[in-house]
Each structure stands twice: as structure tokens, then as C-alpha cells.
Amino acid sequence: xxRRTEFLLNGSLRLALHTLAEGExxxxxxxxGLGEQSPQTRxxxxxxxxxxxxxxxxxxxxxxxxxxxxxxTPEGLMSDVDAVLANRGPVTIVGRGxxxxxxxxxxxxxxxxxxxxxxxxxxxxxxxxPQPPTPYVNVLPASGSVTPDPYALLELSxxxxxxxxxxxxxxxxxxxxxxxxxxxxxxxxRPDWLAAVAADIGVIELPLEQAIESFA
Amino acid sequence: xxETDQTRGFPGAKAPDRTGSIDSSxxxxxxxxxxxxxxPVIAMVHGGFDFSRTxxxxxxxxxxxxxxxxxxxxxxxxxxxxxxxxxWAADVRDHLAAIQSISSExxxxxxxxxxxxxLLDLLDGRPSLARAFVNxxxxxxxxxxxxxxxxxxxxMRRADLASGLDRRRRRAExxxxxxxxxxxxxxxxxxxxxxxxxxxxxxxxxxxxHDDEGxxxxxxxxxxxxxFGPWRPGWSLDHLAALEMPFLxxxxxxxxxxxxxxxxxxxxxxxxxxxxxxxxxxxxxxxxHIEQTRFIADLVLKFLEPLR
Numbered sequence: 205x206x207r208r209t210e211f212l213l214n215g216s217l218r219l220a221l222h223t224l225a226e227g228e229x230x231x232x233x234x235x236x237g238l239g240e241q242s243p244q245t246r247x248x249x250x251x252x253x254x255x256x257x258x259x260x261x262x263x264x265x266x267x268x269x270x271x272x273x274x275x276x277t278p279e280g281l282m283s284d285v286d287a288v289l290a291n292r293g294p295v296t297i298v299g300r301g302x303x304x305x306x307x308x309x310x311x312x313x314x315x316x317x318x319x320x321x322x323x324x325x326x327x328x329x330x331x332x333x334p335q336p337p338t339p340y341v342n343v344l345p346a347s348g349s350v351t352p353d354p355y356a357l358l359e360l361s362x363x364x365x366x367x368x369x370x371x372x373x374x375x376x377x378x379x380x381x382x383x384x385x386x387x388x389x390x391x392x393x394r395p396d397w398l399a400a401v402a403a404d405i406g407v408i409e410l411p412l413e414q415a416i417e418s419f420a
Numbered sequence: 421x422x423e424t425d426q427t428r429g430f431p432g433a434k435a436p437d438r439t440g441s442i443d444s445s446x447x448x449x450x451x452x453x454x455x456x457x458x459x460p461v462i463a464m465v466h467g468g469f470d471f472s473r474t475x476x477x478x479x480x481x482x483x484x485x486x487x488x489x490x491x492x493x494x495x496x497x498x499x500x501x502x503x504x505x506x507x508w509a510a511d512v513r514d515h516l517a518a519i520q521s522i523s524s525e526x527x528x529x530x531x532x533x534x535x536x537x538x539l540l541d542l543l544d545g546r547p548s549l550a551r552a553f554v555n556x557x558x559x560x561x562x563x564x565x566x567x568x569x570x571x572x573x574x575x576m577r578r579a580d581l582a583s584g585l586d587r588r589r590r591r592a593e594x595x596x597x598x599x600x601x602x603x604x605x606x607x608x609x610x611x612x613x614x615x616x617x618x619x620x621x622x623x624x625x626x627x628x629x630h631d632d633e634g635x636x637x638x639x640x641x642x643x644x645x646x647x648f649g650p651w652r653p654g655w656s657l658d659h660l661a662a663l664e665m666p667f668l669x670x671x672x673x674x675x676x677x678x679x680x681x682x683x684x685x686x687x688x689x690x691x692x693x694x695x696x697x698x699x700x701x702x703x704x705x706x707x708x709h710i711e712q713t714r715f716i717a718d719l720v721l722k723f724l725e726p727l728r
Contacts, residue, residue: 215592215642271503272446272501273447273495273510273514274445275507275510280505282581282585286585314585339512339545339659341516343445343513343520346445363649365650366652376574
């Protein structure tokens with residue numbers, strides 16, 4: 205099908221939520237990587253999913269609105285996903301790269317509304333590393349409505365991701381979830397935060413398609 | 421609750437001599453200045469939930485000693501624009517935009533609390549911006565909050581996450597609660613227990629706006645204390661050790677003040693830059709420059725004397 209797009213509000217910012225496939229039941233929500241946007245069509249690796257397949261453009265990406273003067277943080281962009289949860293109810297998340305990081309965070313923050321999360325390779329999976337990199341502070345010209353917002357690229361590629369911080373969110377998920385394995389790592393690239401998550405006793409590793417099937 | 425009396429005075433408080441604004445990538449930040457416009461510049465950066473007019477007594481004292489004092493409101497604070505997104509890095513970048521708009525030459529920077537911590541980050545990345553740095557109780561250390569264990573820290577993080585997301589869901593309907601001048605001052609008192617009611621009422625008249633329902637703080641209602649993500653206080657010490665400029669740090673040792681990082685002299689001293697000066701006062705609270713304005717102003721002016 206041709207994707208269908210609707211717009212949700214996060215504060216006063218418009219977020220583009222695309223429906224890539226219709227269906228009954230719990231939606232699969234795709235979160236793209238840093239600097240990317242939602243796919244135009246349903247990826248083949250979602251074919252085992254019988255429910256709706258949705259894809260969100262993060263703030264400053266794709267068809268979503270660009271905020272004035274940046275201020276991007278992964279924690280702030282959790283509220284993008286939360287806007288979808290408020291609108292659609294429980295979902296299963298597949299996050300690519302940066303979307304995997306936000307997917308893990310929001311799974312830990314909204315445990316009753318995220319029914320499983322798959323962490324997969326993609327742009328922005330590393331972030332700034334376990335400790336902040338040397339500060340790079342620069343003022344960019346106002347970018348208007350162009351996506352991806354240069355401030356998103358700047359700020360979301362340098363955010364520190366300490367492994368123990370990631371594990372806090374793993375604990376939040378595992379403490380609340382009624383699924384045996386609510387976090388599945390399918391990514392091959394393993395920055396420190398993701399290596400720590402994958403090594404946690406409550407987390408399993410599966411190829412992407414099997415991971416999605418495990419939540420179907 | 422409209423009221424006719426909309427002014428309060430405070431001994432030594434002086435409105436800015438000049439006001440203006442700065443553009444930070446399309447976001448307007450409100451700017452205030454005191455003193456001779458041709459005097460050497462000292463820029464002051466306020467802390468979280470404060471605004472530049474909290475320098476209304478301190479800044480004139482520095483200005484009267486021959487300095488041009490410039491201070492701006494952080495995004496979402498005071499008279500600056502409310503932003504769609506907030507974050508530590510964005511604040512740091514706003515400070516850069518402000519400083520670059522003030523001078524192309526290195527200037528003296530002073531930061532209080534969160535503002536001081538953010539200047540530490542900025543100066544590690546942009547050391548040529550400053551010719552000296554004064555930090556008023558804005559030196560987070562890894563030893564802060566030693567009584568919080570991992571379980572409690574996780575519980576607090578989880579509660580903070582949930583409340584933050586809930587607040588953003590309700591963002592469109594959030595407003596600051598209206599009150600009288602006295603009511604707003606009373607509500608702020610728990611954050612500033614050592615500051616006088618007279619001062620807090622004065623702050624209302626410069627940090628809140630009045631409408632048909634009463635006074636409301638100008639700060640964006642979506643903002644809340646905390647919410648720093650994975651940020652660790654100890655990371656700031658790396659930035660402190662990296663400094664290579666005249667440095668004065670002033671620590672409050674009052675442990676029961678609800679604000680501040682509670683760093684102690686021994687936490688910070690090993691990370692002081694060469695020649696750095698550190699003062700510690702166990703009888704002055706976190707808002708040192710407001711609680712003991714003359715004393716702290718004299719301390720700062722003495723430090724700055726060779727730079728005149």
C-alpha cells in the first residue's frame with residue numbers, strides 16, 4: 205500500500221506518523237535512525253507482522269516539524285514516541301540506530317504501553333560514547349523547515365550513553381513486563397551501551413525477523 | 421486575583437541600565453546590562469529556575485566598580501522565548517551565542533549554579549571566550565548526593581521520567597498557577613529558604629507577569645527541576661581541570677540548602693586549574709551572591725582587580 209500519513213501534536217510541534225500497512229491488533233512501530241526518515245513502504249522484514257505497521261518521523265526529521273534552535277536530547281525525543289502511545293495505545297517497537305536507543309528509553313519509561321522492543325543497527329547507534337566527548341559548541345544558522353535538522357544531527361550524535369544508564373532502563377522494562385523476553389537485540393554493531401544491554405540476563409539476541417516474530 | 425499594588429522594592433536592587441535581545445538560531449534571548457557600556461565586560465549566567473534579574477543587587481555592585489555587566493535569560497526563563505526543546509547542550513550553545521554577540525574579545529565570565537556548570541562545559545570547548553572565570557557554587561562533583569544508593573537513584577530517575585513525559589503530554593494546557601505577589605513568594609520560599617521574603621516578593625515583580633488572574637512566573641511551565649538524562653556531576657570536573665585561565669570558585673557548605681550540588685572543598689581542590697582559587701563558606705547558602713551580596717561582590721572584585 206502507499207503509506208498514509210497523519211500528524212500528531214507534541215506540544216505545538218507536528219509529528220508525522222505514517223501507516224505502512226493496515227491490520228488488526230497491536231501496531232508495530234518503526235523508529236528510524238539519526239538523519240533518516242520513515243520508509244516509504246513496508247520493509248520486507250516486517251512481513252510476519254499481521255497488525256498495523258506504523259513509522260514515526262522524529263522531530264526535525266522527515267515530514268515532522270523542525271523546532272527553533274535545536275535542543276535535541278534522546279530523553280526529549282521520548283516524548284515523540286509517547287505522543288504515538290497516547291494516540292494509539294500499546295505498540296511493539298523496532299528501533300534502528302538512534303531509534304533503537306530511544307526505543308529502549310521509552311520502553312523503560314512507558315512499560316505498560318511498550319509491548320516489546322527490538323534494537324537493530326542503524327545510523328546514530330553509537331551516540332557520543334559512554335562519556336561525553338570533548339565539547340563541540342557551535343551556533344548554526346536557523347535552518348527553517350529543512351530536514352534533517354542540522355541541530356538534530358549535531359546534538360543527537362554526541363549524547364553520552366553510559367552503559368549503566370542504559371541498564372537502568374533495562375531494569376525498568378524487566379521489572380514491569382509480563383513478557384519473558386521484552387528486549388531483543390538484533391543489532392550487529394555493539395557500542396558499549398548496547399553490549400551491556402545484550403549481556404543482561406533478561407535480554408536475548410535474535411535475527412531481526414525472528415525478533416519481530418517473537419512479539420507477533 | 422487582580423491587585424493594584426504591582427511593585428516591590430529591595431535595598432540596593434536596580435533595574436538594568438539597558439535591555440535588549442540576542443538571537444540564538446532564531447530563538448530570542450532577553451539581555452540585561454548594568455554599568456558603563458565602554459567598561460570591561462563581565463557576563464553573568466544565572467542558574468536553573470532563576471533569571472537574569474536575580475542579579476539586580478549583585479550586578480550593580482560589580483558595575484559600580486567599573487565593569488559592564490551583561491546577563492541574559494536562559495531559554496524558557498525570564499523574558500526569553502520559550503523553546504520547543506530544552507537541554508543542557510542547547511543552553512551551553514545559547515551562552516555561546518550571547519557571548520559572541522557581546523564581544524569578539526575574551527571577556528570575564530561568571531556563572532551561578534547550573535549556569536556555572538554549563539560555563540565549565542563551554543570553556544572546555546571554547547577556552548578563548550574568557551580571560552577569567554568565576555564560578556559561584558556551580559561545581560558539581562562525583563561526590564554529590566553520597567547518601568543516595570543505586571536503588572533509590574533508579575527510583576528517582578523512573579519517577580522523574582514518568583512525570584516529565586506526563587508533563588509534555590499536557591504541554592498545550594500547562595500554565596503557571598496565578599497568585600498574589602505574597603503567594604508566589606511563599607511558594608518560591610522552599611527553593612530559597614535562606615533568602616528574605618522581601619527579596620522573594622521583589623523577584624515576583626521582575627520575574628513574573630501580571631494578568632487578570634494575578635501573577636504567574638514567566639518560566640516555561642514544561643520545565644522542571646532535574647531531567648538531566650545520563651549527565652553525571654563528576655563529568656564537570658574534567659572540564660574544570662582543563663581550564664587555563666584565572667579561576668575563582670566559591671562553594672557553599674550549607675548542606676541542608678535544597679538547591680546546589682553540595683560539593684566540598686576536598687571534592688574540588690584536586691581538579692583546580694593551575695593557580696585556581698577556591699573559597700568555601702559553610703555559613704552561606706547556595707545563593708551566595710544574594711544572601712551575602714556585598715561580601716561576595718568584594719571577593720569577586722578583588723579577584724578581578726588585576727584584570728581591570
